[in-house]
Amino acid sequence: MSLLKRMEQKNNEDDSIARRESVAKTYLKKRQTFMNRSRFRTKAEREHDEYVYGRWNEILDLWRQHQWLYAVAGFLAGILFFPLLQTISSGALSFVVDLIPEAIGIGFTVFFIDVINRRREEMQHIRDLQDVLLRRSKSTANDTAKTAIDELNHFGWLHGKNGLLKGEDLYRANLADARLSSVNLSDCILCRANLSGAWLLGANLNNANIFETVFDEKTTLPDGSKWSVDTDMSKFGAIYVKPEWIQV
Secondary structure, three states: OOHHHHHHHHHHHHHHHHHHHHHHHHHHHHHHHHHHHHHHHHHHHHHHHHHHHHHHHHHHHHHHHOHHHHHHHHHHHHHHHHHHHHHHOHHHHHHHHHHHHHHHHHHHHHHHHHHHHHHHHHHHHHHHHHHHHHHHHOOOOHHHHHHHHHHHHHOOOOOOOOOOOOOOEOOOOEOOOOEOOOOEOOOOEOOOOEOOOOEOOOOEOOOOEOOOOEOOOOOEOOOOOEOOOOOOHHHHOOEOOOOOOOOO
């Protein structure tokens, strides 16, 4: 092979390598641009989805809060729409008029079913909350028990003949300094519970078992007096009986 041909072949190879490098660089540049755009588009889409989701939740909240208002507005809009239907077709108007009773019936049915379901959910939530607070009120940790009592008092769930603590097992519950004013503790098991410093003014202790319950001079009794070693708790209806399941 002549020198001229070898030089020509070398130049062709160099041109080929340069073209491949150019193509590769162009590809990499385009790919990088595409990746950047993809990342930007993905972020934008995510922000868009979050915006739509937030707006949808706002719409649902507005619907839940103002369902009746929207129903009335829809009904009025339907009434105002009748003249337009009349101008279009008397047959269509007659058809729509025939559907009105059924539409109203369906609307009221859906509305009341929704109200009933929401009420059921609210009641279940209340029962769950009551169960949690009752369990905490029996805690041997004073802060936990007192906080639960305060919350139960706040909702008014401890007073009257249906007070939630009535007949409950408060064995070893640490209710020191708890505010139990006017609370129904009848039939409770208060054995070894800590009631030192507790406020029991007006509390119902009828048939409450106070076996080894802890009181001190700061404990306020149902009649407003302070507890002392000479206090006869039976005058408040309390009993002092060792349960069979207490071994020591």
